[in-house]
Amino acid sequence: MNPGKIFKDGLLTNNPVLVQLLGMCSTMAITTSLFNGLGMGLSVTVILCCCNVCISLLRKLIPSTVRIAVYVVIIAGFVTIVDLLLQAFLPALSESLGVFIPLIVVNCIIIGRAEAFASRHSVGEALLDGLAQGLGYTAVLVIMSVVRELLGSGSFGAGVFNGGKGWQLFPAGYACSYLTLPFGGFMTLGCLIALVQFLRSKKGEAEK
Amino acid sequence: MEDRLLVSAPPHVRGGDDTQSIMLRVIIALTPALLVGFWRFGLPTLMITAVSVGSCVFFEWGYRRLARKSCTLGDYSAVVTGLLLSMTLSPAVPLWLPLIGGFFAIVVVKQLYGGLGKNFMNPALAARCFLFSWAALMNSWVSPRGVDAVSSATPLSVMKGMALPAESPMDCFLGLRAGCIGEISAAALLLGGAYLLLTKVIRPHIPLSYLLTVAVLTFLFPRGNERLTWMLYQLLSGGLLLGAVFMATDYVTSPGTDRGRVLYGIGCGVITVVIRYFGSYPEGVSFSILIMNLLVWLLDKWTTPRAFGYKKEANT
Amino acid sequence: MLTKLISISLSAILVENFIFSKFLGICPFLGVSKKMDTALCMGLAVTFVMTLASAVCWGVNLLLVRLELAYMQTLAFILVIASLVQFVELFLRKKSPALYRSLGIYLPLITTNCAVLGVVLLNVQESYGFLESVVYGITGGLGFLLAITLFSGVRERLDYSAEVPECFEGFPIALITAGLIALAFMGFSGLKMV
Numbered sequence: 005m006n007p008g009k010i011f012k013d014g015l016l017t018n019n020p021v022l023v024q025l026l027g028m029c030s031t032m033a034i035t036t037s038l039f040n041g042l043g044m045g046l047s048v049t050v051i052l053c054c055c056n057v058c059i060s061l062l063r064k065l066i067p068s069t070v071r072i073a074v075y076v077v078i079i080a081g082f083v084t085i086v087d088l089l090l091q092a093f094l095p096a097l098s099e100s101l102g103v104f105i106p107l108i109v110v111n112c113i114i115i116g117r118a119e120a121f122a123s124r125h126s127v128g129e130a131l132l133d134g135l136a137q138g139l140g141y142t143a144v145l146v147i148m149s150v151v152r153e154l155l156g157s158g159s160f161g162a163g164v165f166n167g168g169k170g171w172q173l174f175p176a177g178y179a180c181s182y183l184t185l186p187f188g189g190f191m192t193l194g195c196l197i198a199l200v201q202f203l204r205s206k207k208g209e210a211e212k
Numbered sequence: 213m214e215d216r217l218l219v220s221a222p223p224h225v226r227g228g229d230d231t232q233s234i235m236l237r238v239i240i241a242l243t244p245a246l247l248v249g250f251w252r253f254g255l256p257t258l259m260i261t262a263v264s265v266g267s268c269v270f271f272e273w274g275y276r277r278l279a280r281k282s283c284t285l286g287d288y289s290a291v292v293t294g295l296l297l298s299m300t301l302s303p304a305v306p307l308w309l310p311l312i313g314g315f316f317a318i319v320v321v322k323q324l325y326g327g328l329g330k331n332f333m334n335p336a337l338a339a340r341c342f343l344f345s346w347a348a349l350m351n352s353w354v355s356p357r358g359v360d361a362v363s364s365a366t367p368l369s370v371m372k373g374m375a376l377p378a379e380s381p382m383d384c385f386l387g388l389r390a391g392c393i394g395e396i397s398a399a400a401l402l403l404g405g406a407y408l409l410l411t412k413v414i415r416p417h418i419p420l421s422y423l424l425t426v427a428v429l430t431f432l433f434p435r436g437n438e439r440l441t442w443m444l445y446q447l448l449s450g451g452l453l454l455g456a457v458f459m460a461t462d463y464v465t466s467p468g469t470d471r472g473r474v475l476y477g478i479g480c481g482v483i484t485v486v487i488r489y490f491g492s493y494p495e496g497v498s499f500s501i502l503i504m505n506l507l508v509w510l511l512d513k514w515t516t517p518r519a520f521g522y523k524k525e526a527n528t
Numbered sequence: 529m530l531t532k533l534i535s536i537s538l539s540a541i542l543v544e545n546f547i548f549s550k551f552l553g554i555c556p557f558l559g560v561s562k563k564m565d566t567a568l569c570m571g572l573a574v575t576f577v578m579t580l581a582s583a584v585c586w587g588v589n590l591l592l593v594r595l596e597l598a599y600m601q602t603l604a605f606i607l608v609i610a611s612l613v614q615f616v617e618l619f620l621r622k623k624s625p626a627l628y629r630s631l632g633i634y635l636p637l638i639t640t641n642c643a644v645l646g647v648v649l650l651n652v653q654e655s656y657g658f659l660e661s662v663v664y665g666i667t668g669g670l671g672f673l674l675a676i677t678l679f680s681g682v683r684e685r686l687d688y689s690a691e692v693p694e695c696f697e698g699f700p701i702a703l704i705t706a707g708l709i710a711l712a713f714m715g716f717s718g719l720k721m722v
Contacts, residue, residue: 107642110641186550194699194707199695202694324701325691332705333708490721493718507678510681
């Protein structure tokens with residue numbers, strides 16, 4: 005499989021969130037600011053790469069009857085490592101993502117890639133796939149969190165840019181604060197997926 | 213046009229009127245309360261109402277045009293939604309707020325589901341709750357003309373602190389109190405409600421069971437005040453009458469059977485009192501009606517008289 | 529103690545509902561809510577497993593802390609949940625084949641339901657005692673049950689009547705609907721009985 009196709013799959017045509025519709029919980033829960041979205045996305049990318057490599061290495065050794073259990077143990081191991089690293093080096097991020105870091109264990113994207121890709125491909129391809137899918141996930145998180153942070157609290161990149169302060173583009177009093185609440189998570193993701201479906205149907209029409 | 217209203221399980225006991233004439237009657241019934249609002253709060257409220265109605269009508273027209281669907285402005289439902297939305301807003305809101313509210317009510321809550329009769333939530337109320345995003349703007353009140361109150365707190369926010377408001381019950385009845393544009397005068401709302409009942413646009417089940425439930429609950433639990441007075445204030449304050457008469461009775465989002473309507477009203481009443489007593493929002497009417505909107509399918513299922521074996525048939 | 533339990537329950541069912549406020553368990557919520565009956569079964573099964581997992585993991589956590597292995601929590605919990613689900617599956621197949629058949633395909637899915645792992649992790653985070661953990665497990669599950677039942681009811685009704693624009697069909701409109709329900713649930717925010 006050529007790397008270009010793997011990346012195109014992960015970022016666009018087979019995007020884990022927008023097309024495969026996996027990993028919804030964290031996508032909606034933590035995308036209240038770019039800081040959270042970027043942190044979560046990169047954490048998942050790292051874990052996804054590690055798990056994919058590991059599972060691809062072991063794919064000939066894992067008996068197929070207990071494979072899911074083995075995957076879960078491997079994933080949980082890497083999640084624990086990342087969780088502890090974040091607690092040690094990025095306590096602010098760890099604090100604000102809270103329970104959603106350990107919950108990466110049950111993020112369907114990771115187990116889905118293990119089952120659908122890593123267990124059938126070579127190590128190099130599995131690593132690339134992990135990277136592509138992880139970046140695809142991160143891209144969605146970034147889009148969601150930029151939209152929600154901008155419209156929901158009137159700021160951009162708080163905690164990331166401008167020495168951690170970000171930019172307040174308009175007063176928070178004029179922002180639609182509900183967008184940072186669960187209501188906003190559902191609405192933003194709903195509209196984003198609708199947009200993707202719209203573009204795909206347009207493209208489908210054009211190809212006809 | 214008639215079949216667009218019928219979404220619930222049968223039997224559909226409704227008059228032979230079309231949507232247009234029903235909506236026109238609702239507009240007539242809303243007029244007294246609106247006039248009291250204009251008279252008490254002056255020109256700004258007229259602007260808010262105009263923007264709200266204009267926004268609803270514009271987005272209804274624009275969406276139907278973009279989606280290449282038939283134009284539905286003729287049924288006046290967008291006008292009613294706009295009027296209802298503006299009536300639930302504080303007279304001090306900036307004009308862009310009803311503009312956004314109109315978009316949310318018409319496009320998100322109503323048209324995305326296919327338009328009038330297909331939505332599962334009351335558009336005006338959902339939009340109002342959405343506008344609470346701008347909590348500070350939604351909760352800034354002004355005193356009505358003819359009242360020299362020191363503070364412009366609404367009676368309801370005073371009662372949140374378990375105390376009786378400064379206004380007399382008669383003031384609340386006539387509309388001499390702070391509050392949303394269309395909710396201040398109980399008398400005008402009752403007049404509109406009576407008109408709707410007489411012209412058979414609504415049936416009495418929902419408003420009566422709703423108001424009675426609130427009355428009984430507040431009478432039983434007066435929170436350290438004199439029972440009857442407390443109950444009277446609770447009934448006359450906030451958006452209770454507006455909600456019970458005009459919002460909860462919306463055909464599309466209320467049950468289709470009389471027993472279902474009674475249960476629906478009771479549910480609205482209980483949730484209203486619970487939110488007023490224990491919640492963080494001062495008013496529970498809009499949220500309670502939205503929550504009961506979610507249960508309409510259940511009430512219809514429970515209360516629809518059904519011939520033996522009907523369900524099986526419907527499923528196959 | 530009783531007031532604490534009541535406030536935990538109220539919070540788990542209405543104020544901080546697992547779906548509409550905490551975003552835990554969205555996958556089954558969206559995936560298994562097209563039909564009322566299956567949604568109810570899923571909700572009941574999740575409630576059951578959440579209760580059981582809260583109870584067992586309370587013990588496991590105690591053991592881990594005693595052994596100074598607290599950092600192994602995530603790994604230990606997911607294994608406990610996976611084996612619990614296996615165990616429930618075996619038990620049901622043996623004792624109640626009818627229920628097993630109706631739940632059958634949904635049971636394995638519960639392992640990867642983040643509501644289950646979520647409730648266990650939250651129990652630890654809040655350092656709840658045994659009784660509190662179990663109550664949080666039950667009521668969190670009931671909150672999930674309430675959410676998925678309401679949602680599937682609304683969805684069934686929409687399936688009959690709604691004419692959704694093409695690009696919003698399927699997941700997008702389901703998400704918008706869930707968002708509107710979450711908006712209604714915000715009325716309960718800050719609800720305190722005691």
